[in-house]
Amino acid sequence: MKMHRNGLRQTMVMWSAFCAGLVFASAAFAHVFPQKQEPGAGATVAAPAQVKITFDGPLEPAFTTLTVTDSTGKQVNTAKSTVDEHHPAVVSVPLPALGAGRYTVHWVAVASDGHRTHGDYAFDVK
Template identity: 70%
Template sequence: MLCAAALFVAQSAGAHVFPSQREPAAGSTVSAPAQVTITFDGPLEPAFSTLTVTDAAGKPVSAGNASIDAQQPDVISAPLRALAAGHYTVHWVAVASDGHRTHGDYSFDVK
């Protein structure tokens, strides 16, 4: 019985995807990046996963729609306009290939 419960928890936890790498990194101060890229710990569903970046006033600064790399289905990126110095927030929604949804955000600064 305990083994079955542990297996269920392991399968449930594996159904959701979470960021494993962020570029720029959370909390970092960087020169203006050309794009934001997040690598997740599993493949994403392109039709439902999103990535947006906003400035300190909450205005979008993306230069186009986010996309998932066809060769690496666990990587999503969004191109950015030329960013001025300031504080930016990355908002992401990740839908795993099995339909489970996670979301979050993080910030970085441009010097």
């Protein structure tokens, strides 16, 4: 009976180590994704002064960007986007005065571990 208990204990230890490895591996290869967008996707708003996205993890400022285009595909922001130095999961870009219409936000987010994600969403200005 002792051999059976030892074998079971060894199997449990190995299984626990395997599961812990999976958890740490997934954390090491994490990507960042938007948690909050201002203005939000699909929103109709008065002309915003900026676009701001909060991600679920810290961003690499040198490689993270936001651009905003109008309905013809022309980029409307002239300033570069910046990652907030006090809140490294937040990136924003100031906007000029926008007229009524549909605008698309294009984002590229690079996590502090170097993994890149990207996406876009639209909002309307009334």
